[in-house]
Amino acid sequence: MRQLSLLALTKSTGGIALYNKLLLTELRRIGVHSHTLCLSENSESYAADLARRGLGAEPVEMARYSIDLGGDARVLRRVITASREHEADVIVCHGSKSGFIGRAAGRITGRPVVYRQASMPFQRRVQGAKAPFYWALDFAARGFGGHVVTLTEYARQETLKAKLMPPDRVSVIRTGVDVERFRPATDRAAARRALGLDPDRPVVGWMGRMEPQKAPLDYIEALRGLVARYPQVQFVMAGEGRLEGEVTQALAAAGLSDKVRMLGWQSDPVAALQAFDIYVLSSHWEGLPITLLEAMASGCCCISTDVDGCSDALEDGVSGRLVAAGDAAALAGALEGVLHDPGLRDPYAAAGRHRAVTLFDKETMVAKWVELLSTLTAGRAPVPSAGTAEPASEGGQ
Structure with missing residues (x-):
């Protein structure tokens, strides 16, 4: 057939x-x-x-x-x-x-x-x-x-x-997304160590293409007043793109060049997300961002702008935090909330994981x-059942 x-x-x-x-x-x-x-x-x-x-x-x-x-x-x-x-x-x-x-x-x-x-x-x-x-x-x-x-x-x-x-x-x-592949780390300290990070300090991570849509400069602006107040936290950025030079300049202008770790492009997003305690998405527009769904499935506490599909993914105050796009102060406020009260992180992360498993x-x-x-295609060609999977080579990420 x-x-x-x-x-x-x-x-x-x-x-x-x-x-x-x-x-x-x-x-x-x-x-x-x-x-x-x-x-x-x-x-x-x-x-x-x-x-x-x-x-x-x-x-x-x-x-x-x-x-x-x-x-x-x-x-x-x-x-x-x-x-x-x-x-x-x-x-x-x-x-x-x-x-x-x-x-x-x-x-x-x-x-x-x-x-x-x-x-x-x-x-x-x-x-x-x-x-x-x-x-x-x-x-x-x-x-x-x-x-x-x-x-x-x-x-x-x-x-x-x-x-x-x-x-x-x-x-x-x-x-x-693959909620079995993207799942909470059994050993987050080991995941941090694999990225060259301190295994004993929590990680706030931004990951994506360094393009205007993703607004990496808003993330840097949000960190201006936070990094010094939370010296125990590791702040990282992972990705590449047209704005890399501007990101480097913005970090230097904010005095954060040696405080925010640049991880580069991550060919294995599972490994990176399992090292993150908090994932931040600062986009100005999105359809339904796959990386946000992967972060939710990975058990990260997620903070995102409330644009388009992001508000379909997260419920503000239940499975994470949503803030207005382009508002670096609001992004900083939401991030400080989960840094100041670490007890919020696990409930947000658990609710986000549940939402990823049940909806995405x-x-x-x-x-x-x-x-x-x-x-x-009725009458043209039979469509296999979604339950009749056969082995397939994954190839590269």
Whole structure:
């Protein structure tokens, strides 16, 4: 019996690319074949990463931030050709431009399309004057048909409010993480030691891409008055990106260069998160950040800005703390609260872990995708059960 086959379109960086990789890796375990067209910058590296995991992939050049009629037409032709070459039963596309091109290809080839929408909740804040253009792109693609998947109920409501799709063609499938792999450390002191940290002192950690979206400078600003008051605490940052130079300068300007430990990019986020007592996310916008879910599953006490999907993940004062984005003073206040009263950390961490297990488990995410794919491909190809996993090579992180 022929395997179900998916053709995926995605940009090759950030959370969108990570989501595609996680989803297709899990679907492969239950016997779903996939091939990804890796678009925009980093496409060759991303395609190689997918290939190491046993997933079909190829880099495809595409202008991500602008209309390029000739280039976009070439991408559309490649999508149409690839869907036939790989006998795709469904086209799955991530992001606005991929969503437009993928749905156009689906209309031409007669294949069902899933548009995994990522930016609607924060489109106006991020795109500013360009937001109407992105709305128009999504609205025009409505005429091609397809089904929209959002990561949160809030995103679903924003999508419906923008009239981008009728209600029966918009589903919520929350991002899932491996709650068995990401779990509280049995020996946090050993986890700290493995990172070269003092095993006997608590750790406050920030981890992510050093990009404007993640606002690492807000974290540094929040630490200005805290580091000296809590000398027993180790403050760390893990990651890399365009703002590394500015981060280094900000630490020096705040007199924190020798007080905040820079850990660099972490190829094994499990090891890093198991060393953290407190995890801080300072982002100005997010869909549903995977690292926050991983930190919750790892038993960290989490403090996050209240943007978009973050408020779907954490309950303020129950499973962590939420503060306004861009408010470094509020971030500092929430962090000081759990530093001053260590008794708050364990209840927040336990509630966060429970929430990750019950709402954001990858098995639940895969089951919902299987249910959706089964509906869309009725009569085309059988979809394996989410419970019929087969061994798969993990490859690199």
